[in-house]
Amino acid sequence: MTDPYKVLGISQTASDDEVKRAYRELAKKYHPDNYVDNPLADLAQEKMKEINEAYDTITRSRKNGGSAGSAGYTGGYSSGYSGGSAYQRANPAYAQIRSAINAGNLQYAEQLLDSCPTRDAEWNFLMGSLYYKKGWLDDARSFFQRAVNMEPSNGEYRQALSMVSGNNSPYRQTGYGPPAGQGGCDMCDMCTAMMCANMMCGGCR
């Protein structure tokens, strides 16, 4: 078995706090949310498992072999599209296409999609998912956009559209800050919020 300390990237002499911090940092990096619909989701899941095991091993051994239970992160990889009851009303071929896309069988999925007679919202959504898996992000966005336009109330379609728009960057490693002004809560925002709150409290007197 690999050295659990090496997996977490820390030395054997690290304090409990350091272990926890390293674990949290890595868990954030490989969190399933960062790999939604990513063709590499399975690799990230394996990595997550490895990290969880390493953390468990360390905490257990530090408690002198006591049964420390699993303190690890237990977020599920509910991979891809559920394709469940909600979609049964639609074309039965769609369920097949969904599972083909999830399994990474993109050629087959494309064939099925091409042979579909109707071009409804879900068809556009599936086409977008197919292109997203291929890495054709611009085409994927056009299809997601069309799906949302046809059925604006569908949360799944809207989520896919916002994902491919690249606004929700999953995880930024380096702390230097991105070059462009991107939104976020920094110290200034907090100060301003405090000042506003203070003024309002004063005004209520």
Next chain:
Amino acid sequence: MFGYVRPRAEELKIRDFERFRACYCGLCHELGRLYGLPGRSILNYDFVFLSMLLWEEENCGYCFRRCLPGLFRKKCVCASAKPLTTAAGYSVILAYWKARDNLADSRGIKRLAAKAACFWLGRAYKKAAKAHPGFDSNVRERLRALSELEAGNVESLDRPADQFALLLAYAASEADEPSRRALEQLLYHVGRTIYIADAWNDLGDDLKSGSYNPVARRFKLTSQDAPEDVKESVRQTLNSSVNLAAAAFELLPVSCWRPVTENIIYLGIPQMINDVLAGTYRAPGRRIPTRPELGQNGE
């Protein structure tokens, strides 16, 4: 269309910067050793990045070498290693086929220049193609598909970008299994980013000369000043590619180049995208990278 993938030097630690420079010089010496002066003349940053990604050993060896810019003081450079050999061969093959492509596309004085470039690289190419036959046929096939798409004036942005991205992603094929997939996705999206950024950069020239430009075609642009919403969608699609590249990067094993490659992906490429879209991008010169002076931090 090379040189887009660079680190932000002012954000690197000095030791990491020196290492990066050693790799740059190492690739140059490797090109010189294997392919002579024609090889050295095509050195570029993108293949320095590739050789760092292909590095599997935990560490790299260094040696001291003299070269024309460093005639009086020997420089510390990376000693010859497999990733450098591979990157050197690949860059010669790609440069040669790009020159052949130009030869077919251009007329007049430009055609003469392309002909000279083909001749200049000819012998080096033969040697490189013999050493890397797989990459050679891959490049040939992809560039042919690309020129077919260009000739067909295809309206999609992703279709031509896909060919160029696959061309680059092939470089992952020699890596071992779990990391091969991650490396492939990383290279695919870096290639896609380079292709689209380069198309945006060439927008003005292409519109003037009336030649094919995927961005102009996709968004039906007729002048260089693209409307804000077009710019925004190009930015978004590039950002998504960078995000996917970064997600793949995190799944690669950690090598000694990590601080540099991390900087390139999280800071260098986003900076390049911003500069290209703002129209302030400048292609790198042909000099050994120098450390930025104090107070000149690129802001």
